[in-house]
Each structure stands twice: as C-alpha cells, then as structure tokens.
Amino acid sequence: MEVDKGKGEAEETRKVAEADRDTVTLKSSDGKLFEVSKEAAARLSTVLAGMIAGGSIDDNGTDLKQIGSEALENVVDYCNKHANSIPSAALISSSISFNTAPFKEPEEWERKFVDRLSHDALFDLVEAANFLGMERLLDVTCHKISEMMKGKSPDQIREVFNIKNDYTKEELEEIRQELAWAFYDD
Amino acid sequence: MDSAKRSTGVAGLPNDVLVEILSLLPAKFLYRSKCVSKAWLDLITDRLRCGKKLPLTLEGFFYGYGSNDDGWGSNKDDEDCLNSPDEVDGCFINLLGKPSPLLDASLSFLRNQQPSFEVDFEYLANYNCLTLLDSCNGLLLFAKNTRDTRLLAALSKKNFELLPFKVRSSNDGVLYY
Numbered sequence: 593m594e595v596d597k598g599k600g601e602a603e604e605t606r607k608v609a610e611a612d613r614d615t616v617t618l619k620s621s622d623g624k625l626f627e628v629s630k631e632a633a634a635r636l637s638t639v640l641a642g643m644i645a646g647g648s649i650d651d652n653g654t655d656l657k658q659i660g661s662e663a664l665e666n667v668v669d670y671c672n673k674h675a676n677s678i679p680s681a682a683l684i685s686s687s688i689s690f691n692t693a694p695f696k697e698p699e700e701w702e703r704k705f706v707d708r709l710s711h712d713a714l715f716d717l718v719e720a721a722n723f724l725g726m727e728r729l730l731d732v733t734c735h736k737i738s739e740m741m742k743g744k745s746p747d748q749i750r751e752v753f754n755i756k757n758d759y760t761k762e763e764l765e766e767i768r769q770e771l772a773w774a775f776y777d778d
Numbered sequence: 779m780d781s782a783k784r785s786t787g788v789a790g791l792p793n794d795v796l797v798e799i800l801s802l803l804p805a806k807f808l809y810r811s812k813c814v815s816k817a818w819l820d821l822i823t824d825r826l827r828c829g830k831k832l833p834l835t836l837e838g839f840f841y842g843y844g845s846n847d848d849g850w851g852s853n854k855d856d857e858d859c860l861n862s863p864d865e866v867d868g869c870f871i872n873l874l875g876k877p878s879p880l881l882d883a884s885l886s887f888l889r890n891q892q893p894s895f896e897v898d899f900e901y902l903a904n905y906n907c908l909t910l911l912d913s914c915n916g917l918l919l920f921a922k923n924t925r926d927t928r929l930l931a932a933l934s935k936k937n938f939e940l941l942p943f944k945v946r947s948s949n950d951g952v953l954y955y
Contacts (some may be wrong), residue, residue, distance in 0.1 A: 722792060
C-alpha cells in the first residue's frame with residue numbers, strides 16, 4: 593500500500609513501537625477496535641501468535657474481516673478472562689501443551705461464559721474461534737453446542753439449528769429403520 | 779450477529795467444526811443426527827468410515843467355538859469350512875448390558891443370539907444360508923454354501939459386498955475397517 597520510502601520507514605518505527613506494546617488492537621468486520629493482551633492473544637490463538645511473530649499486527653487495528661464485532665468482543669473478553677484465570681507462572685510455557693492436550697471439561701467460568709451467549713452469538717463465536725485457531729475456545733463452544741444437541745430429536749435439531757430437511761419421507765423412513773436402536777428409550 | 783447470515787445454522791459451520799461438535803455426542807445421538815440432513819449423513823458416515831474423530835463404540839464381542847481350536851476356521855482348509863458350516867459356532871456378548879444392542883436393527887441373529895451363524899438377513903434374501911468365518915473391527919466375513927462366494931458385511935450398516943476373490947479369514951489380510 594505504502595510505496596514511498598518515507599512512509600516505509602515510518603512503518604518500521606511503528607513496528608518497533610508495536611513490539612514494545614503489551615496489547616494488540618484487533619479490528620472487526622464492521623470496523624470496531626478491540627484491545628487484547630498480546631500475551632493472552634499469542635497463547636490462545638495460533639493465528640494471532642503467527643501474526644505477532646511475523647510482525648503483521650497493525651497498530652491501528654489488525655483487520656479481522658471474517659469476524660463481527662460481537663464475536664470479536666467475546667473473543668477478546670475470553671482472552672482477558674483466561675489471562676486472569678491462570679496463575680501467571682503457568683502462562684509462559686503452556687502454549688505447546690495447550691494444543692495437544694486432550695479435551696478437558698469446561699471450567700466453571702468457561703461454562704458461564706458460553707451459557708450467557710445467545711444462540712447466534714455462540715455460533716459466531718465458534719466460527720471466530722475456528723478462524724483464529726483458538727483450540728480451547730473452540731473446545732468450549734463446541735462442547736456447549738453438543739450439550740444443546742443432546743436429548744433432541746432430529747426434528748428438534750433441525751429446528752434449533754435452522755437446517756432444512758432434504759430427505760424424502762421414504763428416505764428418512766429407511767434411515768430411521770436402520771438406526772432403530774438409536775431411537776429406543778428416552 | 780446478523781440473522782441473515784445465521785440462516786444456515788449449524789450446516790453453515792465448517793465441516794471440521796461440525797465434526798468437532800458431533801465427536802462430543804454420545805454414539806446414540808451421533809447416529810441419530812444422521813437423520814438431520816443428507817449433508818450430515820454424508821459427513822457422519824464419511825468420518826466414521828475414516829475412523830477420524832467420531833468414535834466407534836465397543837458394543838460387545840463375538841466369540842467363536844468349534845470342533846477345532848483355531849476358532850472360526852481361521853486355519854481351516856477352504857473346503858472344510860464350506861462343507862461343514864456347523865463346525866463354526868459362536869455367540870455375541872453385549873457389553874452395554876441393554877436388551878437392545880446397537881447391532882440389532884440390522885443383524886437379527888444378534889438379537890436372537892442363535893448359537894450358529896446360519897443367518898437369514900432380510901436384506902440378504904438371496905443368500906439365506908451363510909456361515910460366519912471371521913470378524914474384525916465391525917466387519918464380518920461370511921461364506922455362502924458354494925465354493926467361491928464370499929460376503930463381507932459391515933455390522934452397523936445394512937451393507938455387504940461380494941468379494942471378487944476367495945479368502946479364508948482375516949489372516950488373509952482383507953478384514954480391516
């Protein structure tokens with residue numbers, strides 16, 4: 593974008609300044625700005641970690657065109673809460689084990705965090721977590737959605753998740769017969 | 779966010795995310811979800827087939843006994859097996875402790891726990907005299923009472939294939955799921 597030399601230098605200076613800051617500014621698809629702790633962002637999101645390491649963080653707000661402001665606010669909120677929820681000594685070296693550890697049940701605050709979300713906000717947050725490579729947030733939000741699915745009939749699932757039934761009556765009957773065991777009791 | 783975008787619901791999520799969600803469901807709800815839409819059916823079937831993420835539930839064990847200690851004819855000569863199918867007997871032990879094991883729906887012989895694997899599948903009407911030769915990871919290997927026909931059936935599906943060649947048991951390397 594900026595081709596002339598003077599601006600290039602200014603860019604350099606800005607990057608240096610950016611490296612010294614302990615927060616990063618993220619910009620949602622609708623242009624709202626959010627500040628998040630650099631440490632938490634780098635630890636919780638593989639994508640942001642890569643951007644920070646690669647110096648592609650923009651001081652004036654790193655564009656995240658795929659994420660709306662409500663979802664981004666939740667992401668930032670989650671990062672900030674997460675940073676507080678872990679003793680600072682554990683912060684430094686946890687990024688590697690974080691991504692490979694088996695799924696751990698959501699903690700109380702994580703449960704509350706997703707429980708308060710509306711249906712739409714939850715789904716936006718799943719997508720944002722997926723886009724940003726936030727393993728733990730993805731786990732927690734997926735867990736919440738799977739909880740919502742448990743105990744529901746296919747009809748109810750379709751209704752809740754707004755999915756069109758593209759089976760013919762006969763096709764559905766055939767599958768249901770095959771899966772009769774899955775429809776016993778409850 | 780905007781409700782227009784949301785109109786796709788869960789189906790609009792990337793497949794990887796959907797698989798993540800489905801993998802957290804108990805098997806029963808997972809299979810039930812096949813009825814939601816064709817896209818879900820394909821996704822679930824596909825992932826189950828690949829054995830990625832979505833879990834296969836251990837329902838129980840087959841065990842076999844027969845006149846020879848090698849089990850289900852594993853080391854038997856082809857000819858022996860076919861000429862004397864009654865030598866191969868077996869049972870299914872249901873680990874879930876429920877009256878209706880997962881397999882009932884498609885394999886009636888499991889519900890009846892017949893001592894012999896002479897089965898009569900509704901969907902295998904043309905092959906009404908089958909002998910179970912072997913099983914492995916949800917696949918069953920059957921022999922029809924002719925010399926060259928082999929059937930391979932998957933446990934949880936009404937699905938079978940005629941093998942183009944003769945095999946005796948999983949030792950011949952075909953029974954992998």
